[in-house]
Amino acid sequence: MMKKTIKSRKPKIASAAEYERIMARIDLLMKKGSAALTEGDVDELQVLVKIAEDYEDHYISLPRPDTLLGMIELKMFHKKMNQKEMAEFLGISPSKFSQILNQKREPDVEFLKVIYHKLHLDPKFILDHA
Structure with a gap:
């Protein structure tokens, strides 16, 4: 059955x-x-x-993040991943990912492409907040 x-x-x-x-x-x-x-x-x-x-x-819905970093952190939360796991999922080095999240490094085009494809972020949101 x-x-x-x-x-x-x-x-x-x-x-x-x-x-x-x-x-x-x-x-x-x-x-x-x-x-x-x-x-x-x-x-x-x-x-x-x-x-x-x-x-x-x-x-009950949470407000949508209004920053690119906020959106990435929300995706990490939904996927139940820490920074290292998310970096591996995205195929980038943990140090690069950490630097971007801590605003010590600007997201480059390669990173923006990866988050678009792997996290399915809206391209307009990415462009407006990068």
């Missing part, structure tokens, strides 16, 4: 007030500390976190 997966399901939280109540419960469980959580607490926490994540994915 094949499992159906729904990528864009509607979150189970109906209001911002309900979201706040769930977040308060998550906070309360987290404050217990992992050693003090019962198996039931862990199960409840996992369910509540998933419900909260679904709500956040649908109703």
